[in-house]
Amino acid sequence: MEDALAEELKEIAEKSKTLAIHQTIPGGVHCSGMIEDCWLINLYSRIASRVLLRIAQSSYKSEEDIYRLAVKQPWESWFDVQNTLRIDITAIKSPLKSLNFTTLRIKDGVIDRFRSQNGIRPSINTHAPDIRIAGFLDAHNVTLYLDTSGEALFKRGWRLETGDAPLRENLAAGLLRISGWKPGIPLLDPMCGSGTILIEAARMMMGIPPGYKRSFSFEKLSNFDAAKWKALKDAVKVNPVPDNPMIYGSDISGDMLTMTRHNLQEAGVPFDIPLHQIEAQEIKMPVDKPGIILTNPPYGERIGVRGNRNLEADELASQFYQALGTTLKQRFPNWSVFLFTADLSVPKMLRLKEARKTPFYNGPIECRLFRFDMVAGSNRPRQSRTFRSEDQK
Structure with a gap:
């Protein structure tokens, strides 16, 4: 649904002076703007699954390259050590043998960064974390993101009952x-x-807006401005x-x-x-x-x-x-x-x-x-026909 998402994001960008939509990629759309634009997409996008904020990117050859990228990022400027964490990784054609080990090295990098700053470390919570960090690996490069959505965006905050196989x-x-x-x-x-x-x-x-009745991970980030977020929601016109x-x-x-x-x-x-x-x-x-x-x-x-x-x-x-x-x-x-x-x-x-x-x-x-x-008249019931037979003289 990349093209449909890009079309939707262009409509959302009409509400902002700083949100720019760039290009579709397999599985997503690249865009840029201010942090408030990230809030805007989370609030209004009906199609996106998550809004990921790119923090760092580099080439890699081993898990230790990925650890070094993680440990040098200023995570303390984005969230507090008291916030709980979860790390998730996806990969396409990565040469690394164990994504679980790679996830562990990203976690180590984030924790070691906090420990070097003030001697204490954040805790891991895989079920209901305050902050989610996402890593993406292709054959040559690793990208680290902050997941600003938290729960996937298809969870609108209203559903209590589903059938056996509900459509997201x-x-x-x-x-x-x-x-x-x-x-x-x-x-x-x-x-x-x-x-x-x-x-x-x-x-x-x-x-x-699909995100009107739910909360988001960006509300736990250090740069979150509750008054601006309230104003953004108050501007909604039903x-x-x-x-x-x-x-x-x-x-x-x-x-x-x-x-x-x-x-x-x-x-x-x-x-x-x-x-x-x-x-x-x-x-x-x-x-x-x-x-x-x-x-x-x-x-x-x-x-x-x-x-x-x-x-x-x-x-x-x-x-x-x-x-x-x-x-x-x-x-x-x-x-x-x-x-x-x-x-x-x-x-x-x-x-x-x-x-x-x-x-x-x-x-x-x-x-x-x-x-x-459906074309009109394409399958009308056949009308019966009456034929008359006459003796041939």
Whole structure:
């Protein structure tokens, strides 16, 4: 989602005179600015996973080179010795044999730096640290970052209940952006689960910043200015409640819809989203105008049809998608349909040709966002014809 993130960051930069967006890289976007711009991204970005502040970079050949880079950084100017720490490392094509040992050497460098300054050292807390330091290694260079976010940014601070495999909030926001959905366009999620796509869309419509109800690691840094942070949050302007939001959801499970309603309330959505308990292959257009269907189909029996619990999973999925494909062609003329799934055979089962497929990785799982454009009249029921036979004289 690098391109989608870069597009979003350019919109966030309109709120700042100093935030500059530079280039996309695999897995992220480079930008620069003042420390307040870092706060701004954490507050407003719906797509980013973390905001990392680059502290140092150098070439390396061994773990000791990385230790020397860590030990010479002025960590004491960024945070206090009383703050607890966690160190995380990711690597691509690094020649080092043990990332665990490399993590240990970065930790040693940070601790030795504090010990040399005042004789005491910070403590490590891997579960709920005050400060997170991130290291990234490629084949030749190491970069050290301060993680200004803390908890990953998909944790918006409102979710209490999830389904078996909830879609992460920042992924849902990215899917909405890539689908082209904007407030005012009808949106339907016919397999809404715990409601993540619906909630992200509703909060986008209201202009509620994703980070408004949570805390961040940058609040523990020495340069944090609580008054400036409060002013930044006070400047948030929430949009008025729309007369007709045109956001709709349904699911086969009544329990999931109950969970969705609770999550909508916790997320501060101030308007009702119509929710219906119905099988996805039975859906109809919720409004008399073209819109977007965006959904993440579930797996197992929640995908099924009532009364067919004895079918094998593959046969169940095949029957389900075939019926869904027929419904989409007959009942949703001129709609755009987006299915996010790890099952790359979905277009074949739907008997639809995708207009576009966008590759994603949902964690380690390779996925696709399939787009299908429903053409009016493409699958109308065949009309019976009457023929007359006459005797030939």
